Amino acid sequence: MELLRDLAEFEFMRNALAAATVVAIGSAVVGWFAVLRRATFTVHTLAIVGFPGASLAALLGVSVSLGYLAFAIAAAAVIASAEARGAGQREETAVVGTVQALALSSGFLFVSLSARNVSSSQALLFGNVLGVTQAQVWLLAAVTAVVLTVLAAVGRPLLFASLDREVATARGVRPQLLDVLFLALLGVAAATASQITGSLLAFALLVIPAATARLLTSRLGWSIAISVVLALLATWTGLAAAFAADWPIGFAVPTVAFGAYVAAHALRLARSA
Amino acid sequence: MLALVTEMLSHEFMRNAFLAGTAVAVACGLAGSFILLRGQLFAGDALSHVAFTGTLAALLLGVDGRLGLYGGTVGVAALLALLGSRARADDVAIGSVFAFVLGVGVLLLSMFTATMSGANSSVGTAALFGSILGLDTGAVRVIVSVGALASLALVVVARPLLFATLDEGVAAARGVPTRALGVAFLVIVGVVAAEAAQAVGALLLLGLLAAPAAAAQVLVRRPYVAMALAVAVAVGAMWLGLAASFALPSVPPSFAVIALAAVSYAVAGGYRWLRPA
Secondary structure, three states: OHHHHHHHHOHHHHHHHHHHHHHHHHHHHHHHHHHHOOOHHHHHHHHHHHHHHHHHHHHHOOOHHHHHHHHHHHHHHHHHHHHHHOOOHHHHHHHHHHHHHHHHHHHHHHHHHOOOOOOHHHHHHHOOHHHOOHHHHHHHHHHHHHHHHHHHHHHHHHHHHHHOHHHHHHOOOOHHHHHHHHHHHHHHHHHHHHHHHOHHHHHHHHOHHHHHHHHHOOOHHHHHHHHHHHHHHHHHHHHHHHHHHOOOHHHHHHHHHHHHHHHHHHHHHHHHO | OHHHHHHHHOOHHHHHHHHHHHHHHHHHHHHHHHHHHHOOHHHHHHHHHHHHHHHHHHHHOOOOHHHHHHHHHHHHHHHHHHHOOOOOOOHHHHHHHHHHHHHHHHHHHHHHHHHOOHHHHHHHHHHHHOOHHHOOHHHHHHHHHHHHHHHHHHHHHHHHHHHHHHOHHHHHHOOOOHHHHHHHHHHHHHHHHHHHHHHHOOOOHHHHHHHHHHHHHHHOOOHHHHHHHHHHHHHHHHHHHHHHHHHOOOOOHHHHHHHHHHHHHHHHHHHHHHOOO
């Protein structure tokens, strides 16, 4: 109750709630397709690359949201071109590990160079939902709306191509085009999720709810709906913990999501037993 | 140039950083070579998350952070080794556990900064990105001894480990204890990860394990030569990185080291691409 009264009174709380809600919905839907396509490792990389983007934006004094977006989309383009060339498996993991470390260290460089407190690197890495501005809410809402609209438009062929690439190609779907488009959507989703959970924990909002939902049901509509509900549950719990007890959102979101994931596994085991 | 080097080495903290950095780089070059050959880079990723959370847990309990650091990485490395190939968890399960471990670290960090005010607010940054310029002589002594022991252990097991890595079936048939070697190797990697976390930080140790070894393996085929080259690349990146951050004080040393290691990998890849063997 007190929480609701505070919510009505303080704008920063309303902004945080609006941003977290919008991002949770977008992340859960895009993440559902990412889990279907087994692109979870890519999600992690795209989110991490957003960190130097955000810290460079902070250093240059431009919008941090744009920094996340620009770098994540650029990384998606690089990954798309690497996939098109068909890089080797072992070498790929070394490249990804190096790129992640380079991205994180570059972000640290930009934070160190800017006059702001070094602890702001922790906000970018682990999330800081209480500093969300009205303008940021509008940007996140607009970006998420675009992502969901595009996804709705290409949803059917994307699903088709993700499930059975050969048959989809035979039926006239162009999987390569969809691959690139989806990577772009994933880059945008990773950039928006990072603004709530921080770069290092975007995985928790993009992948874990969707993976949990897919454990619980094989029905498409229900699966996506459960994914959204779980993502909302994780972010709202995170916000409540942040408002009430000043607990970091970077703890609550992965913990709630992971708890649901473990519970879903247990449920499945119990059902099959 | 020479004046800069003399001036640099006249500071005790720089001498300490070079000593510790060299030990870390040698161990990372060797361990990273085997990690790549064995396709176990994900273990390095796992250890980096544990390194962060373990350090903060120890600090919050009021004991030396290194206790949690070494305890956490060695414990998890042993766990990974014992789970081994029996439990090949998928990407989602691994990533979810990592995210949760990191989330716990975030909570511990916020509890730590809430209870200890002021000077300790940089603890999180040090755990994430290293504090090689802030090491005291005692810490350096520990890092150098641990690094020397880990490197020595890797050199001792290098022959059978390489055999077991390249052809596990034949090695086992010839009486090489492949399973015990695998466990021992991951435990050594846990020790190296904890050591490296103090120099370049929990988030960046993956780069120091992967980049020099990958650069060497792109250039050279023979495994022992590649290992020696990996060590040389890692030490070179460490020395040049430390010097760069001394010359340009606003550049953090862990960034300079990782950036140089990544550049060496990119250059090696470019060289290979221009003249295919």
